[in-house]
Amino acid sequence: EPEVTQTPSHQVTQMGQEVILRCVPISNHLYFYWYRQILGQKVEFLVSFYNNEISEKSEIFDDQFSVERPDGSNFTLKIRSTKLEDSAMYFCASMSGQNTGELFFGEGSRLTVL
């Protein structure tokens, strides 16, 4: 069964460093998402991506964040200059079509900023 894969599973970085989290969505899916979950808190929407561009982003997704799909398979989230409060589990998800509703999640990338 096809799955969304994420790398790395865990990354530790120093404050101010750039981080790239990678995701490979399910191949025939059209909609892609990044969510994050700070420990003990809600799963928060960051950004959605469709047709090679951002379709929606939350207020969390400021200028320090960017996403791209450079080669038609990978879907990356970049944090330019990490802050302590960026420490969280980051989930990538994909969806096949707009009216199906089901998101398929990756296993998450845990980011720890020291």
Next chain:
Amino acid sequence: GENVEQHPSTLSVQEGDSAVIKCTYSDSASNYFPWYKQELGKRPQLIIDIRSNVGEKKDQRIAVTLNKTAKHFSLHITETQPEDSAVYFCAASITGGSYIPTFGRGTSLIVHP
């Protein structure tokens, strides 16, 4: 935007008991309500969903109810088993357009054998 509240944050039951997790939402336009289960160290996976044109849906030991007037929906698990132990997330969304599910905080269900 949509706001989803989920209760309780932790639920501890004995094997065989029933468990109920409740969620409320704020946007009356929301029409799709999925529930995801996340076992320890694994990815969240859809276990059941309900659309706004029905009030209840059942799949073996799990069921979801929806009250559109009150804007709340609930997950019911009967005859709980230890393998039901996981974190459960509810979500609310509007299908079509910019589909952005809003998630609740999650409920950690612990089923004691």
